[in-house]
Amino acid sequence: MKITVNKPTTLIEFLAEQYPDSSRTRIKKLLRHGNIRCNNKPVTLHSHKLSAGDVVEINTYGGIAAKAGLPFPVLFEDQHVIAVEKPVGIATFSADGSASVQWIVAQALKEHSRGKIHAFAVHRLDKEVSGVLLFAKSKMAMDHIKEKWKEAEKRYYALVEGKPESPDGTIESWLVEDHAQKVHSTRESSKAKFSVTHYRIIKQVNQYTLLDVKLQTGRKNQIRVHLSDIGCPIAGDRKYGAAADFVRRIRLHAYYLSFPHPVTGERISIESPMPEGFLSIKNRDEKYK
Numbered sequence: 001m002k003i004t005v006n007k008p009t010t011l012i013e014f015l016a017e018q019y020p021d022s023s024r025t026r027i028k029k030l031l032r033h034g035n036i037r038c039n040n041k042p043v044t045l046h047s048h049k050l051s052a053g054d055v056v057e058i059n060t061y062g063g064i065a066a067k068a069g070l071p072f073p074v075l076f077e078d079q080h081v082i083a084v085e086k087p088v089g090i091a092t093f094s095a096d097g098s099a100s101v102q103w104i105v106a107q108a109l110k111e112h113s114r115g116k117i118h119a120f121a122v123h124r125l126d127k128e129v130s131g132v133l134l135f136a137k138s139k140m141a142m143d144h145i146k147e148k149w150k151e152a153e154k155r156y157y158a159l160v161e162g163k164p165e166s167p168d169g170t171i172e173s174w175l176v177e178d179h180a181q182k183v184h185s186t187r188e189s190s191k192a193k194f195s196v197t198h199y200r201i202i203k204q205v206n207q208y209t210l211l212d213v214k215l216q217t218g219r220k221n222q223i224r225v226h227l228s229d230i231g232c233p234i235a236g237d238r239k240y241g242a243a244a245d246f247v248r249r250i251r252l253h254a255y256y257l258s259f260p261h262p263v264t265g266e267r268i269s270i271e272s273p274m275p276e277g278f279l280s281i282k283n284r285d286e287k288y289k
Helices: 011-018 024-032 101-112 139-147 222-229
Strands: 002-004 036-038 055-058 074-077 081-086 130-136 153-161 168-177 183-186 193-205 208-215 252-260 267-271
Touching (some): 011 036, 011 055, 081 101, 153 193, 153 222, 168 222, 183 222
Antiparallel strands (some): 002 055, 036 055, 074 081, 153 208, 168 183, 252 267
């Protein structure tokens, strides 16, 4: 539930007005469990100041993972799905049993539900990419989501080198992965997959350009390849043609995911704020996991 603030106040006073029958102890518990977001950012401080026009999102369900102390924010959770904010430097899932977001979420759900609830990755983000990552809590929920996955909307922030020729556009190509596990555009073939990426320029940032990117198809490394194809590789993405003089975090962040709920059919929209320092690029190596 999202509510727009109409006057300056503190977060706990605002929540007390929304839930007059709830004690302040219960309201503070909602805050501790990460169930409150202000302007798309999780807030746990009850004295947080609100201004008119701020948007407060309240998830009263709470959820298992929100209480499990995950090492990354829980963006949405109910009985059927959970969305987390994936950090950079960790894979969505791994085949060799090494640490992954899927493993961490699965272990938390398993432990706090006494083995009754599992985590099924609905989609994936590259290890180098951050943002909204969705899991289903049952195979049935996962199957329902994937049946209507074409109705999902996935949007990304991409900070690219240079500037596209057009303020907005669509990039289409057939993508194939080579023996070195690098994806590239090629001619139509039985092994290649047709891929479509839409972009829109948000603003210029020095010699870089911030894009709003929307996926029509979801292939491996698709955005990274397509932006490189138009001469605008993503900053830090040395694998696909970005400047290699410094080691940098790849500036690609999945900030928005919208999909039909697997049980209610309701449209669920989840947002992740732009990471701190995303637009700041300096002439030195960056330290990040």
